Amino acid sequence: MRNKHFDTQCVHEGQLDDPIYKGAISPLYLSTAYGYEETDRYPRYFNTPNQVGLAKKIAALEGAEEGLIFGSGMAAISTALLAYLHAGDHVVLQNDLYGGTTNLVVEHFHKYGIDYSFAENLTPDAFKDKIQENTKVIYIETPSNPLMKIVDLKAIADLAKSHNLVTMIDNTFASPVNQNPLAFGIDIVVHSATKYLGGHSDILAGAVACSSQHMTPIFAVAKSLGGNLSDLSVWLLERSIKTLSLRVRQQNKNAQRLAEFLSQHPQVAKVYYPGLQSHPDHELAKKQMQGFTGMLSFELAEGVDRDAFQKSLKIIQPVVSLAGVESTITIPAITSHKLLSPEGRAKQGITDQLIRFSCGIEDIKDLQSDLDHALKTAIDEG
Numbered sequence: 251m252r253n254k255h256f257d258t259q260c261v262h263e264g265q266l267d268d269p270i271y272k273g274a275i276s277p278l279y280l281s282t283a284y285g286y287e288e289t290d291r292y293p294r295y296f297n298t299p300n301q302v303g304l305a306k307k308i309a310a311l312e313g314a315e316e317g318l319i320f321g322s323g324m325a326a327i328s329t330a331l332l333a334y335l336h337a338g339d340h341v342v343l344q345n346d347l348y349g350g351t352t353n354l355v356v357e358h359f360h361k362y363g364i365d366y367s368f369a370e371n372l373t374p375d376a377f378k379d380k381i382q383e384n385t386k387v388i389y390i391e392t393p394s395n396p397l398m399k400i401v402d403l404k405a406i407a408d409l410a411k412s413h414n415l416v417t418m419i420d421n422t423f424a425s426p427v428n429q430n431p432l433a434f435g436i437d438i439v440v441h442s443a444t445k446y447l448g449g450h451s452d453i454l455a456g457a458v459a460c461s462s463q464h465m466t467p468i469f470a471v472a473k474s475l476g477g478n479l480s481d482l483s484v485w486l487l488e489r490s491i492k493t494l495s496l497r498v499r500q501q502n503k504n505a506q507r508l509a510e511f512l513s514q515h516p517q518v519a520k521v522y523y524p525g526l527q528s529h530p531d532h533e534l535a536k537k538q539m540q541g542f543t544g545m546l547s548f549e550l551a552e553g554v555d556r557d558a559f560q561k562s563l564k565i566i567q568p569v570v571s572l573a574g575v576e577s578t579i580t581i582p583a584i585t586s587h588k589l590l591s592p593e594g595r596a597k598q599g600i601t602d603q604l605i606r607f608s609c610g611i612e613d614i615k616d617l618q619s620d621l622d623h624a625l626k627t628a629i630d631e632g
């Protein structure tokens with residue numbers, strides 16, 4: 251249960267008092283050395299005042315008992331997975347995960363004796379098919395990158411409970427504004443706070459949110475791995491989250507309008523956005539999300555030159571990251587998914603003409619005309 255409403259929590263939850271000067275915002279404590287009479291306080295123990303305050307805010311936004319702030323999304327993800335997987339254990343993962351997570355599993359897990367399987371598709375049955383006797387964790391990411399497919403949170407949580415497994419979700423693409431997986435029975439939420447939580451393309455950070463019971467092993471491993479965020483960045487991230495709800499709701503709105511606009515555009519072959527009725531998972535998304543996110547993907551029609559399209563954009567910037575207040579695009583075939591073979595990409599539905607779009611908070615009319623102009627300019631006359 252929330253003790254205040256979401257937007258109020260974004261602004262106020264976890265704020266530190268300034269008893270001396272009565273400042274309106276959290277004071278920043280940069281000290282790495284604290285007196286030992288009272289507590290064992292040290293930045294790597296995640297217990298500086300600013301870390302504790304921000305962890306409370308993120309926990310509140312996810313409806314969790316506890317939060318933990320990390321130096322990157324991958325620090326949060328690797329710590330959470332390694333806390334729950336030991337030599338001899340097995341994990342079932344979604345097949346189209348964030349590339350860094352796939353790398354962690356495929357490149358490194360064998361060194362720790364951890365076994366894994368990727369579900370063939372996103373249906374609960376596909377996850378069930380891969381559960382074996384030594385399975386301990388199910389790991390998902392929804393909406394997925396870049397095709398915005400939706401995994402059924404409640405079905406996965408129920409499946410895991412019936413097999414005594416722990417569930418983890420990467421909730422980065424949705425953000426806590428649009429989706430709170432713990433409410434559907436998922437155990438552990440991880441975030442790349444580099445994306446919506448930070449929201450201005452200037453902070454690298456990560457977070458975990460879950461019950462106190464689920465946090466215990468994560469905290470134990472986290473202290474040893476030492477993937478903390480510096481207190482200065484913690485303080486900046488706290489400031490960023492004050493506007494999280496405003497930003498994301500505007501990004502949702504822009505994404506919906508752009509998805510509709512692009513669906514009608516002759517130079518666009520296909521649009522992937524869960525807010526569209528035509529999206530195969532639209533009903534499921536409506537059931538488990540408060541908003542459909544600021545992320546969408548679309549395929550340029552045949553005869554539209556991808557590179558010319560990209561070069562013709564004037565406001566929208568081609569960059570690798572996402573979720574900032576500025577609109578950006580990425581071409582998955584040459585960035586996030588370039589390590590896959592062309593056949594591997596084709597199997598996931600990622601064509602060379604696919605553009606992933608991260609909606610900013612600009613005026614929709616400017617975004618539409620920027621896209622429209624670039625799409626028309628890029629028509630291949632050859």
Ligand SMILES: *Cc1c(COP(=O)(O)O)cnc(C)c1O
Nearest residue numbers: 322323324348420422442444455
């Ligand atoms: C960016 C991203 C990550 C990794 O986060 P970093 O902060 O770059 O370590 C993990 N998951 C998703 C879905 C992401 O977009």
